[in-house]
Amino acid sequence: MRWGLIVFGMVIAVIVAGCTTEVSTKSKADEGLIKEQVTETPEQRGNYGNPASMDEAVVIKTLSGTFEIAVTNCIRGDEANRIVKEANMFNPDSEKGYEYLLVKVRFSYISGKSSYMVSGYSFKAYSDGAGFSPAFVVMPDDMPEFKTVDLMPGGKVEGWIAFTVPENKDVMLAYEYMFEPVGFIRVC
Numbered sequence: 001m002r003w004g005l006i007v008f009g010m011v012i013a014v015i016v017a018g019c020t021t022e023v024s025t026k027s028k029a030d031e032g033l034i035k036e037q038v039t040e041t042p043e044q045r046g047n048y049g050n051p052a053s054m055d056e057a058v059v060i061k062t063l064s065g066t067f068e069i070a071v072t073n074c075i076r077g078d079e080a081n082r083i084v085k086e087a088n089m090f091n092p093d094s095e096k097g098y099e100y101l102l103v104k105v106r107f108s109y110i111s112g113k114s115s116y117m118v119s120g121y122s123f124k125a126y127s128d129g130a131g132f133s134p135a136f137v138v139m140p141d142d143m144p145e146f147k148t149v150d151l152m153p154g155g156k157v158e159g160w161i162a163f164t165v166p167e168n169k170d171v172m173l174a175y176e177y178m179f180e181p182v183g184f185i186r187v188c
Helices: 002-019 078-087
Strands: 021-028 034-039 056-062 065-076 098-111 116-118 123-127 130-132 149-151 156-166 171-177 180-187
Touching: 056 171, 056 180, 065 078, 065 171, 065 180, 078 098, 098 116, 098 123, 098 171, 123 156, 123 180, 130 156, 149 156
Parallel strands: none
Antiparallel strands: 021 034, 021 056, 056 065, 065 098, 098 156, 116 149, 123 130, 123 171, 171 180
16 A cells, blocks of 8 residues: 555656646847747747747756757758658658658757756657657758757757658647657747
């Protein structure tokens, strides 16, 4: 009975930890200055109902630390399909009704107390309410992929992530924290 209570308490602690996030955005202001606005409700910037735009960085505060995510470039459609096919002849064609989406992402570990692991698989592309995991493709040499790294506070990583998404549909990129999408950014 006692072990059951301990396990139950640990499960509740993990669930609460996963639900504790705060999202805010930083937008480019005139003359290169950056403004920050904190978001606390689902309809403010950086959430699913109101995603940030590509010129905004999303700041995510969690129990693991504070992170900043930005999309710095995006290519999709025929151009992305061509890039993927030319990068490696074994890269698959996108399925009928889908196209490649290439997103350049910058992830910064603003503050925290320990190392934090992040990879391209920490992100999903959302379209029409469905989340798409990264595609297994070889990227061109001049488009380095988003690496799996352990970051220390103050560290950052930047690279390209490939997805296959529905053709001609709106897409949002989200960071996945504790198996939940947070920090939505509308791309291309």
